[in-house]
Amino acid sequence: MCPVTEDGVQYSFALEYTGPPVGYDIPCADPVNINNIPVAAVVSDINFQKNITLPVVKPLLPPSDPSKNPKSVNTGKNLGKDCGSEEAVITVSPTSVIERAVVHNLQECVFSGELSSSGLLNEAGTSSSTNSFDDKSRDESLLKLRVSNELSSNRGWESNESVLSSADVDDEYPSSRVSSVKVSNNEFNGEGRKAPVVTFRDIESNDGVGDDGVGDTEDRFGGNEGFFEEEERVLRIKPEARSKGKKGSCYRCFKGGKFTEKEVCLVCDAKYCSNCVLRAMGSMPEGRKCVTCIGFPIDESKRGSLGRCSRMLKRLLNSLEVRQIMKAEKLSEANQLPPEYVYVNGEPLCHEELVVLQACSNPPKRMKPGNYWYDKVSGLWGKEGQKPSQIISPHLNVGGPIKANASSGNTQVFINGREITKVELRMLQLAGVQCAGNPHFWVNEDGSYQEEGQKSTKGYIWGKAGMKLVCAFLSLPVPSKSSNSCGEQVNSLISRSVPDYLEQRTLLKLLLVGFSGSGTSTIFKQAKILYKPVPFTEDERENIKLTIQSNVYGYLGILLEGRDRFEEESLTAVTKEQSTIETEHIGSTSNTNCQTIYSIGPRLKVFSDWLLKTMVSGNLEAIFPAATREYAPLVEELLKDAAIQATYKRRNELEMLPSVSSYFLERLPDGMAVDILRTDYEPSDLDILYAEGVTSSNGLACLDFSYPHSASDDKYDTEDQHDTLLRYQLISVHARGLGENCKWLEMFEDVGMVIFCVAMNDYDQFTVDGNGLSTNKMLQSRKFFESIVTHPTFEQMDFLLILNKFDLFEEKIERSPLTQCEWFDDFHPVISRHRSNSNSNSINTSPSLGQLGAHYMAVKFKRLYSSLTGRSLYTSVVKGLEPDSVDAALKYAREIMKWDEEKPNFSLTEYSMYSTEASSYSP
């Protein structure tokens, strides 16, 4: 059956032939849709002689692309063609039946031996040289093979039975007696791996199958458990739905199209519109399955959506029902992950092993069917052929021994017998581990390591400061119990196990950077508030509260200092006045009793002096927050004091007082942040947004999110709402967090795009740089921009420039010329009354000076960028404190990434045109 060439080479269907053209015909075979072979469907009451041997047929295991729907691989059409019959159609509507002719023909195919001769069941012939199937195809086929030994439990098949078991079928095909298909573990390949191969069970062992006749399936299959033997795993055929209607229509009423909202059956993928779903799915005792699919295992590709309710169901049912159904969906027996779908170090798990794995203190997250590797010594865990994704509990007795090539590493450096991946090597190097000379390391669960053959521990891999951060950005796991310095954000990143292939493929990273004070933290917080249902956890809020309170103490300190200054100034003024008086009228008074509006009482003065002293010494943090409780009344008194109020009125003269302080200080009608300093203060989202120093005490923050589905998106193609499935990760990093010469930048090589943030109002700001020179902040920002866009890591990377703080800029440019920054010295806006002519759609659209300035600035950056990279820069003008503005900018970033995928379709000019257009001004 296997064609053999003269030189004895065997061709197998599972491998693509890549050799030279051959001069003879190669037998051609179409793939078989195993699901559509209803071998196990029918049991008749024909009596068998004992010891009848049935042909053992092994299915063809086609290699396939995991991204493709497995069903698309084998179509009924091919099968039907092969068997010379019409298309195999299995509908799942409760009223429908399997078309008899098809079944008839199929059975003929399967059991008459025609199949083998036609090459359809080629695997039977090649089983001796099984290395033609790789692991992937085996997995795929595993998923697809749901050959049941207990099909009778499926009501759908029951309803078909009257047809299927009609005499002509049964009489002619005694093999229809075969009601179960068992999967036995055969030696699979040279490595001694076990692989399931479907074989038909020996009739004899089918004692569960009685002779009592048609229609009494329940009884007949009562004893199914007995079928499960140690080394055999029984899989089932699951129903596969195909609509009779036009493509995209509801499977029940055949109405609607691709874009009508539909609910999908977790088993057979049948899709129902909102009118039909409840009828097709009934009370959903196992969640969203057609009534006919109840009892069947779910389609594994849908495991991720278990328990995640759709909007449609939420509309149709009350919340209690929804909750119940979702619970049933997650917990019902039929929907649990079958252990044999999980391979660890090349061996399928048994039930007990899966339990051990799932019940351990630190289990693998979101386990899906697939091949995993597990380093039992360190607890490192990953997908076969990939870097580790998690560190789970060590020493679990599951799966086989780890293989050297488990993670497909090629570094010649080994950890516990596994050749590690490049990214792990980089991590080791950053951890200061000596990796020269292809060492073999022995790494324990606590991260202690030694070189193989040596006794002494050389150090702790994850012990070094900063390693958690490094790991987080290399997307490598760290031991889970160690969680501190990086806080929740990084932890959430760490604990995120590498998701299934789909999620992994669609995790798009956005790197948000900016010079200090540019507003990156604010944008990051906005994103959190915008896209997270619960933006901040209780713990975070508690920490933020302390941050805000100490900020307010800081503002208070600045006010007190200012008060001192103002008091002194006015006293000097008074003294001067007095001395003039004194010279005129001899006989003096001491000026010590002089009161000004900036003077405070002695008690408050003592407190104020103490507070200032503590702040200057930097000890405020130490006595804080205990100070809150103790001194709250005094602080309250101080804040309400007329002298402080008077000082606050002159806040413009207090350079140290940041502009956001007014948000906190003016929150009460009578002014001042009294409520904030109370112990029971609970910061609102807005408070958090305005608070300085919240997100990035360590310079790094990470946010996993997906863009919420908005009504405006409906205009665009939202096929299956694919977009809301895409996962994004916003990584915010401080300029100073990137280190000297941005040396940490290479950790971000896998980001999809960089968002660079510039504070527009920086143009007239100066700071003292490292060399003691006063430099314009805009120029510093530009320098930072240059070093990032030209960094080798970001070659070919898309950049979105956020021109931030437009609100402050707009206001400032009216009184402070843009030309204060030397880079902008050629800004000469022509303010003309006729300017509105250029805007034909409205008379009143003449751009403000701020808008002109923003446009000018965008052009400046675009030119700079294109001179450095030869590409175009996307820009967006933003007001960081306004949610809509940030939302628009981040959605723009998403659009850019989308275009990126379709880049060949765009010309460069279209691009730049787009980006200019999109750099429109915030409303």
Ligand SMILES: Nc1nc2c(ncn2[C@@H]2O[C@H](COP(=O)(O)OP(=O)(O)OP(=O)(O)O)[C@@H](O)[C@H]2O)c(=O)[nH]1
């Ligand atoms: N008026 C106004 N203020 C803003 C805007 N964006 C940010 N800010 C304020 O500017 C200050 C700096 O913003 P951050 O988000 O902390 O900036 P950063 O990039 O983290 O810089 P660091 O100060 O180094 O942490 C904060 O007080 C913000 O509230 C904006 O669009 N408009």
Ligand SMILES: [Ca+2]
């Ligand atoms: Ca900040």
